[in-house]
Amino acid sequence: MSRHRLTVVISQAAGKHPVKRALEEALVAALIMESGLDVSVIPSLYDLSPDHTGRLFLESVHGDMVVLSWLFPRAAFWLLDRDGIKGHLGETLLKPAADDDDDDGEPEAPRGIGAVDVPERHIYCIDLRDAATHDPFIDEVRRIAAECRTRREEKDRAASKPMMVELGTSLTANGTNGTNGVIGEHAATMPTFTAEQLLQAPGRRWYPVIDYSRCTNCMECIDFCLFGVYGVDGLERIAVENQDNCKRGCPACSRVCPEQAIMFPDYKTPAIAGAPVGAIGSLKIDLTRLFGGEAKDAVAQAVAERDRELVADGRDAVGMSVGIAKRQADKPQGPKDDLDNLMDALDSMDL
Amino acid sequence: MGSVSEPLTFMMGKYPAVLPAELRYARNHMWCRAADGRARFGFSSYAVRLMQDVYFLDWQVNVGDVLEVKQSIGHIETSKAQSDLFAPIAGKLAVINEELLKDPSAINVDNHGTGWLFDMEHAEGGDAGTMSVQEYYQFLEANWENTQRILKGQI
Numbered sequence: 467m468s469r470h471r472l473t474v475v476i477s478q479a480a481g482k483h484p485v486k487r488a489l490e491e492a493l494v495a496a497l498i499m500e501s502g503l504d505v506s507v508i509p510s511l512y513d514l515s516p517d518h519t520g521r522l523f524l525e526s527v528h529g530d531m532v533v534l535s536w537l538f539p540r541a542a543f544w545l546l547d548r549d550g551i552k553g554h555l556g557e558t559l560l561k562p563a564a565d566d567d568d569d570d571g572e573p574e575a576p577r578g579i580g581a582v583d584v585p586e587r588h589i590y591c592i593d594l595r596d597a598a599t600h601d602p603f604i605d606e607v608r609r610i611a612a613e614c615r616t617r618r619e620e621k622d623r624a625a626s627k628p629m630m631v632e633l634g635t636s637l638t639a640n641g642t643n644g645t646n647g648v649i650g651e652h653a654a655t656m657p658t659f660t661a662e663q664l665l666q667a668p669g670r671r672w673y674p675v676i677d678y679s680r681c682t683n684c685m686e687c688i689d690f691c692l693f694g695v696y697g698v699d700g701l702e703r704i705a706v707e708n709q710d711n712c713k714r715g716c717p718a719c720s721r722v723c724p725e726q727a728i729m730f731p732d733y734k735t736p737a738i739a740g741a742p743v744g745a746i747g748s749l750k751i752d753l754t755r756l757f758g759g760e761a762k763d764a765v766a767q768a769v770a771e772r773d774r775e776l777v778a779d780g781r782d783a784v785g786m787s788v789g790i791a792k793r794q795a796d797k798p799q800g801p802k803d804d805l806d807n808l809m810d811a812l813d814s815m816d817l
Numbered sequence: 818m819g820s821v822s823e824p825l826t827f828m829m830g831k832y833p834a835v836l837p838a839e840l841r842y843a844r845n846h847m848w849c850r851a852a853d854g855r856a857r858f859g860f861s862s863y864a865v866r867l868m869q870d871v872y873f874l875d876w877q878v879n880v881g882d883v884l885e886v887k888q889s890i891g892h893i894e895t896s897k898a899q900s901d902l903f904a905p906i907a908g909k910l911a912v913i914n915e916e917l918l919k920d921p922s923a924i925n926v927d928n929h930g931t932g933w934l935f936d937m938e939h940a941e942g943g944d945a946g947t948m949s950v951q952e953y954y955q956f957l958e959a960n961w962e963n964t965q966r967i968l969k970g971q972i
Contacts, residue, residue, distance in 0.1 A: 734892065734899075753867060753900035756964065758845035758887050 470618055472611045473504045473527045477511040477535035477542070480732075486536060490598040493534065500604070502611055508662060508664050511535055511545050512731050513671050519663035524551045530614040532556075532590045532607055539591035541731035541740030544677045546589060548706065556613075560597065560606040578727060579703060580682040588614065616699035629683050672717055672732070673709035680727035680743070687719040687728060689789040690768070692776065695719070713775040718768035722791070731743075765790065786790075825954045827863060827959070835860040838927060842953035843905035845887075848929065849947045851939075856947075859933040862922055862940055870893040871921040871952075876902075882910045884937070886946060893921075906947065907940040934945060 474497055479486040490507070497505045503767075508520030511533070516784070524531075524546065531553065535542045543555055590610050597603060674687075674695065683704055688696040697707030720728040722802045729740035735752075769790070773783035827834045830874040836842070841849040841856075846864035851859045860868070876891040884890060884904040913935045917923060923932035939945060948956060 751867075751898040753898045756846070756867070757864070757900045758903035758905075759889075759901055 470529055470615070471502055471504050472607075473506070473529060473531045474607055475524065475527075475533045476505070476507045477533060477537070478507060478509050478511060478665075479536045480510040486594070489594060489598075489600060493603055496600050496604050500608065500611075502615075503607070506659075506660070506664060509668050510664070511537065511542060511549075513668040514549065515668055515671070516549075518668055519659050519666060520668075521549055523659045523664055524549070528585070528587065530556070530588045530590075530610075530618075530639055532592065532610055534592045534594055534603060536594050537591075538729075538736070538740035538742070539593055540677060540742065541729045542591040542593075543589060543796065544729065544740075545675045545731060546591075547678070548675055551589070552581060552584050553585060553587045553589035556588035556610065558590050558592050558606060559609065560592055560602055577682070578678050578725065579683050581678050582701065582703075588617070599657045605787065609622060612788075671710070672714040672730070673712040674706055675729045675731060675740070676704065676706060676718075677727045677729060677740070678703075680725045682725055682727075684724065684791075686722055686724060686789075686791045689791070690722045690772070691719050692781075692784065692788065693779075708745075713778075713788060716771045716775050718771040718775075721764040721768035721771075724791075827952050827954055827957050827961075828917050829863065829866055830965075832866055834866055834957075836861065836863075836950050836953060840929070841947035841949065842956075843947050844956065845903055846933070847905045849905065855911055855936050855938055856906065857933050857936050858910075860928050861953070862928060865925060865928050868893065868898050868900075869925075870896040871924045872896065874917050874921045874924070876913060876918075878910055880910055880913055883940075884908060884910055889944045904937075906937060906945065909938040909940075910935060911938050912936040 476490055476493060477491055494505060494507060497503055506523060508514070508523065509518075511520075531551075533542055533546065537545070539558065546552070592603065592606060594603070621717050681704060683702075685704060688698070688704060693711045693713060694708050695706060695712045697705055717730045717733050717735075717738045718804045720726075720730055720733075726737070730738050731740055733739045764788075768787055773785060776783050822838055824838050825836045827836060828912045837848070839850075841851065842861060843849055843858070846861045848861050854971075873892060873894040874891065875893070878884060878890045884907065886904055886907040888904045889901050890904050890910075893900055893902055914933050917934065918934070918938075923930075924934075926932065
């Protein structure tokens, strides 16, 4: 029987929200009492720069991992992927408690281009907003630990001798596993990082995160963004190339993406922050238009946001003249869906 | 026009939204109380019922800013909803109710009193751009069916 330890990472909320910090602390206190877990705390995933110790630590973890963050799981997972921390998406059973309604918002099957170079391990992302106390999270981590153990054991039976292939340079080996004396598979390969290094406060950042399970490589975002944020990688896949060129607060490219594959994890609107696609039913009602908001469609709003940033940069506004795909024009007129009907109803109101 | 002193009660399904008659109303569902060239605004009972318990209120503008009508000025999050907030009239933002930023619950408990949102100085003076209680009632009535459909469609 193989023993392996599950890495559990808590990504803190940016800022000093006392309620959030209290939950984080309660979680850590409870998790370190559990056996078979390696628990670490890092600042908000979204803010980690490539050389931040927290990111280096995540990169050093090769086994299964649970990441608890204040982000939508989809956003957290693809944020990690972007940072080179890849794996298969582990399914968490912890879901937002608030919703009594039916669960018919199941996202359709992904049809994007997918991630590349995905190693054989699972990453579970849990949204810390899904419960108010630490208990449900602890239960879920225990369930995941058991699931990973079972999966690992099945794999071990299939391939008689598992081999850990060590990539990268020499890391500080710290081989003993305190609880049972067996050399943990990752414990042996993990560099050591101090808590101070891990928690070094990063600056706040702002950039798009691509969900490659939805992205079809249509290149509309690269055509639309005039700030050079997007590029293509060696495989001709769209990539966020110069993320720090991105304009704080501007989610315009997310609005023009036809597949809802672009997320801004810190944006106030759940649909842009990475909420499950199609699960509008579990979200709060947006009363903006009842309360006097302009009736703009997504493209018009994106154009307005882009023009504002262009002007702020001392450049000329370009309006609709640049990078707007003609897809709306030649798109076959399908039957109206619920969202179309909702928008029609709002348009017909005298607001 | 009916009596000015009697409040009107708009029935939102079973829920009665009481609309005091001495107040004016803006189309964004805020009440308005004008005095000495200033106007105080707060959420109408109709708006409060739509939102339910307010968790978080945030303004993106500062006291002294000159606002255009329908300019985006802030954001609210409640147990059931979230929304951007917009200036009800054009004018200068004179005072913000700071208490609500610490604890917004007064919006639910006392929306016509301690739950007031902000004071503005009218650009046009008087009650420009606001409605009487009768006009607001008719506005609500005309839009109620559609509003319900929208809410049900969204939930």
